[in-house]
Amino acid sequence: xxxxxxxxxxxxxxxxxxxxxxxxxxxxxxxxxxxxxxxxxxxxxxxxxxxxxxxxxxxxxxxxxxxxxxxxxxxxxxxxxxxxxxxxxxxxxxxxxxxxxxxxxxxxxxxxxxxxxxxxxxxxxxxxxxxxxxxxxxxxxxxxxxxxxxxxxxxxxxxxxxxxxxxxxxxxxxxxxxxxxxxxxxxxxxxxxxxxxxxxxxxxxxxxxxxxxxxxxxxxxxxxxxxxxxxxxxxxxxxxxxxxxxxxxxxxxxxxxxxxxxxxxxxxxxxxxxxxxxxxxxxxxxxxxxxxxxxxxxxxxxxxxxxxxxxxxxxxxxxxxxxxxxxxxxxxxxxxxxxxxxxxxxxxxxxxxxxxxxxxxxxxxxxxxxxxxxxxxxxxxxxxxxxxxxxxxxxxxxxxxxxxxxx
Amino acid sequence: xxxxxxxxxxxxxxxxxxxxxxxxxxxxxxxxxxxxxxxxxxxxxxxxxxxxxxxxxxxxxxxxxxxxxxxxxxxxxxxxxxxxxxxxxxxxxxxxxxxxxxxxxxxxxxxxxxxxxxxxxxxxxxxxxxxxxxxxxxxxxxxxxxxxxxxxxxxxxxxxxxxxxxxxxxxxxxxxxxxxxxxxxxxxxxxxxxxxxxxxxxxxxxxxxxxxxxxxxxxxxxxxxxxxxxxxxxxxxxxxxxxxxxxxxxxxxxxxxxxxxxxxxxxxxxxxxxxxxxxxxxxxxxxxxxxxxxxxxxxxxxxxxxxxxxxxxxxxxxxxxxxxxxxxxxxxxxxxxxxxxxxxxxxxxxxxxxxxxxxxxxxxxxxxxxxxxxxxxxxxxxxxxxxxxxxxxxxxxxxxxxxxxxx
Numbered sequence: 140x141x142x143x144x145x146x147x148x149x150x151x152x153x154x155x156x157x158x159x160x161x162x163x164x165x166x167x168x169x170x171x172x173x174x175x176x177x178x179x180x181x182x183x184x185x186x187x188x189x190x191x192x193x194x195x196x197x198x199x200x201x202x203x204x205x206x207x208x209x210x211x212x213x214x215x216x217x218x219x220x221x222x223x224x225x226x227x228x229x230x231x232x233x234x235x236x237x238x239x240x241x242x243x244x245x246x247x248x249x250x251x252x253x254x255x256x257x258x259x260x261x262x263x264x265x266x267x268x269x270x271x272x273x274x275x276x277x278x279x280x281x282x283x284x285x286x287x288x289x290x291x292x293x294x295x296x297x298x299x300x301x302x303x304x305x306x307x308x309x310x311x312x313x314x315x316x317x318x319x320x321x322x323x324x325x326x327x328x329x330x331x332x333x334x335x336x337x338x339x340x341x342x343x344x345x346x347x348x349x350x351x352x353x354x355x356x357x358x359x360x361x362x363x364x365x366x367x368x369x370x371x372x373x374x375x376x377x378x379x380x381x382x383x384x385x386x387x388x389x390x391x392x393x394x395x396x397x398x399x400x401x402x403x404x405x406x407x408x409x410x411x412x413x414x415x416x417x418x419x420x421x422x423x424x425x426x427x428x429x430x431x432x433x434x435x436x437x438x439x440x441x442x443x444x445x446x447x448x449x450x451x452x453x454x455x456x457x458x459x460x461x462x463x464x465x466x467x468x469x470x471x472x473x474x475x476x477x478x479x480x481x482x483x484x485x486x487x488x489x490x491x492x493x494x495x496x497x498x499x500x501x502x503x504x505x506x507x508x509x510x511x512x513x514x515x516x517x518x519x520x521x522x523x524x525x526x527x528x529x530x531x532x533x534x535x536x537x538x539x540x541x542x543x544x545x546x
Numbered sequence: 547x548x549x550x551x552x553x554x555x556x557x558x559x560x561x562x563x564x565x566x567x568x569x570x571x572x573x574x575x576x577x578x579x580x581x582x583x584x585x586x587x588x589x590x591x592x593x594x595x596x597x598x599x600x601x602x603x604x605x606x607x608x609x610x611x612x613x614x615x616x617x618x619x620x621x622x623x624x625x626x627x628x629x630x631x632x633x634x635x636x637x638x639x640x641x642x643x644x645x646x647x648x649x650x651x652x653x654x655x656x657x658x659x660x661x662x663x664x665x666x667x668x669x670x671x672x673x674x675x676x677x678x679x680x681x682x683x684x685x686x687x688x689x690x691x692x693x694x695x696x697x698x699x700x701x702x703x704x705x706x707x708x709x710x711x712x713x714x715x716x717x718x719x720x721x722x723x724x725x726x727x728x729x730x731x732x733x734x735x736x737x738x739x740x741x742x743x744x745x746x747x748x749x750x751x752x753x754x755x756x757x758x759x760x761x762x763x764x765x766x767x768x769x770x771x772x773x774x775x776x777x778x779x780x781x782x783x784x785x786x787x788x789x790x791x792x793x794x795x796x797x798x799x800x801x802x803x804x805x806x807x808x809x810x811x812x813x814x815x816x817x818x819x820x821x822x823x824x825x826x827x828x829x830x831x832x833x834x835x836x837x838x839x840x841x842x843x844x845x846x847x848x849x850x851x852x853x854x855x856x857x858x859x860x861x862x863x864x865x866x867x868x869x870x871x872x873x874x875x876x877x878x879x880x881x882x883x884x885x886x887x888x889x890x891x892x893x894x895x896x897x898x899x900x901x902x903x904x905x906x907x908x909x910x911x912x913x914x915x916x917x918x919x920x921x922x923x924x925x926x927x928x929x930x931x932x933x934x935x936x937x938x939x940x941x942x943x944x945x946x947x948x949x950x951x952x953x
Contacts (some may be wrong), residue, residue, distance in 0.1 A: 400850035
């Protein structure tokens, strides 16, 4: 299968791009290929599509469900509502989330939830990538924990698929050390990503110091569960030593600025993490604490938050933040995407430079981060196939009609 | 002139709304009126349109011009570029800004710039409201200052118009006390709004303490130039006493969170301002320090910033922030808008509830602030007339073509 993208802006020039199967085959001033399907990209700019490295996609059904409450009141309300969600709800919620992600230029999400077969079904139907996290907590009970491991051995993934799995112990306050070790050893045996929440709140740090005499990262490190296939969501409250540990292990920090601000968790110390050369990627977290899945907005807020936190307008540099949202995420899950280069995976976003927020076009990365929103995302290609063309996603009307039932 | 809006969501119910001339005449379950032009608002929700209370609209031409620099390097670059802008550039830049504002649901902006007749021309052509600030600085020289006052006496406003003027001494570091007093006395004589930047940076506070032995608000108060027709842009660094002075004078603080974060100026103390019952409104500031004019995004960032700043998820409450962006701004300039009520001015935004970011619809205000972006704004009515219908603004293609010349 070949697609020929004609007349697309690539930074400061207009080029043609040939996509063969799922790869960028050739980038040149002019390409002709009679076998290829042509996509006229006049007035569109091509950019790497987004990798959303921490999400709870089906929580899209809880968008706006309860707001502006103290953290534990909010959590109690959310947990009660979550307990009522059926397998079908999870499927519907995931589809709504994927629609939102496609519309905002995201081709991949690292998820963490339950009813995994429903999430996988939604992802495969809609044609984007996901790393679906099998969520573990001691409170699930031994039977469900075993079932989860069984599912991870024989997942309902249709080969070939853009879906992979992670083993995702929820957090240090919901999983004991034996469960963490069991999860990690399973992940290693089956070569899966290891994904966990870590150091999200000050309370988590204080509790860990009390219970383990160690800070959260030190504690997980002492269990030997951190390595280069680990995603650590949040990492808001890190000591210098913890940043160093993460860097030495090669784990990826997933920064979720909107969620950390909305839930008043605190400010991730990106300057410290960069000082220790930690790998940093970006995520939206779930819709109930954001409340959208736009990586464009997440980039702007990440950048502005860093600038005001350090009172330094050079922090949160746009090129750095753009890497967090694209290349760094792809690298963390071993996909050769996040850059527009020959041989790279064709995960591509097409941005409408005729949108009023994209002009003047001095610097497209800066316009994308500081000015754009989802109205600028015209088309999206995942693994060489279009999942949105000119603002239209197949089946979107049905997804919205079903979402309207929830309120 | 009458417009009948059929089947529109008003919070939790579907109603019809009759607009007569520029006012909301009637809100009822069903209205029939054979003389009225009908607007079918099925699947749209009506909300008060936004009042952007601090902008430099023509700076839209400088969007992305230079980024992520230390404040004074950035300012020097901007000032050099600004010095090259012609009257025609100002007209083109203002039109681009107004297009962006209309597309994001804004019907009013309080501006501060030069080439005022060009700004007024752009506003009148495009049909929204503005309070155009005549900007004063000592460095302009006596001749230009006199010309500015002359213009303010006989502005190029076509009656009837939605344009009003303000007298806008730039800031305490660019205007001396005599110029402030002269500006204020002119504003009082001609019943105009008084608009100034105040307490934007810590440096401004320190310099004022050195030069005037008073903090910035105390200093302007000592000159007697603060009252209920004053707009104070920024107010990032206020003491308790300064918050009290602003409250006692009835001046309106215009909070510009994106700009304050991007330029690393600091965090406006909204909790303190609310404690003293200060009037608070919201603004985007200019495009070069934001870099867009979306009040939807400004609301989200205002709310999240307050939550994380106070580490309190109840701060930046969505209803409070929505008032900052609508009603409070309208009140500050004496327009009976900002609420959907019979007798109110018909400044109305129509939001597409079929947008993927607006579902589920538990709470439309929360969805608008925390999830929506400009892709959700379907139509906009200003003073009883549509300035955008179903995402289309008359003449938008030409504005974009002209904007593309700048880079």
